[in-house]
Amino acid sequence: MKAFELYRKDGKKTGVWCCGECSIVWLKKDLAEGCCQCIECKTEQRSPHKLRCEACGEVFIEKQNTGQKETERLAMEKAEVVDGEFGVFYGDTYLKDAEDIGGELYPGDAVPEFCFAAKPMRFRNWHLDNMLETEDESYGMDDYGEVQFEGLEGLREAFTVFNMDNEDRIICYTIDYSKKVKV
Numbered sequence: 433m434k435a436f437e438l439y440r441k442d443g444k445k446t447g448v449w450c451c452g453e454c455s456i457v458w459l460k461k462d463l464a465e466g467c468c469q470c471i472e473c474k475t476e477q478r479s480p481h482k483l484r485c486e487a488c489g490e491v492f493i494e495k496q497n498t499g500q501k502e503t504e505r506l507a508m509e510k511a512e513v514v515d516g517e518f519g520v521f522y523g524d525t526y527l528k529d530a531e532d533i534g535g536e537l538y539p540g541d542a543v544p545e546f547c548f549a550a551k552p553m554r555f556r557n558w559h560l561d562n563m564l565e566t567e568d569e570s571y572g573m574d575d576y577g578e579v580q581f582e583g584l585e586g587l588r589e590a591f592t593v594f595n596m597d598n599e600d601r602i603i604c605y606t607i608d609y610s611k612k613v614k615v
């Protein structure tokens with residue numbers, strides 16, 4: 433859309449194209465022309481750096497969700513029935529016992545016949561830096577490296593020891609799409 437080619441000072445073409453909308457440079461004319469267009473409906477899209485306009489974005493997400501539901505439905509059909517020794521997942525919610533599902537249902541929800549089984553997962557290390565970064569972003573702190581926390585070094589060492597001590601523990605669970613448990 434309104435793409436234009438860049439020229440050298442001496443008037444020679446560069447073969448490099450620029451989007452007339454957002455001025456991002458592309459190596460091909462068609463890419464520059466499609467730059468600020470929705471890839472689905474080809475209309476001018478409002479938000480830069482997005483592939484789809486708002487309407488097409490919603491349709492896309494809806495399709496993705498439907499696709500995922502269908503994938504899960506097929507997986508559920510094929511899943512092997514097990515006794516659920518590690519618990520189950522109802523949607524994203526982990527339940528130690530499939531019988532606890534009652535507490536998760538909304539009025540009018542049908543009790544499903546099966547839930548996906550949970551499978552144990554190894555402990556995932558806790559990362560002090562990630563935690564501090566989250567703090568930074570959420571609470572408007574300066575870069576924590578510059579904040580004069582007391583005892584940061586000791587905490588870092590404690591994290592390392594903690595992660596090593598818990599390395600082989602199995603205390604988390606994830607969905608096992610190949611197994612199901614009768615509710």
Ligand SMILES: [Zn+2]
Pocket residue numbers: 451452453454455456467468
């Ligand atoms: Zn653009």
Ligand SMILES: [Zn+2]
Pocket residue numbers: 470471472473474475484485486487488489
């Ligand atoms: Zn669109």
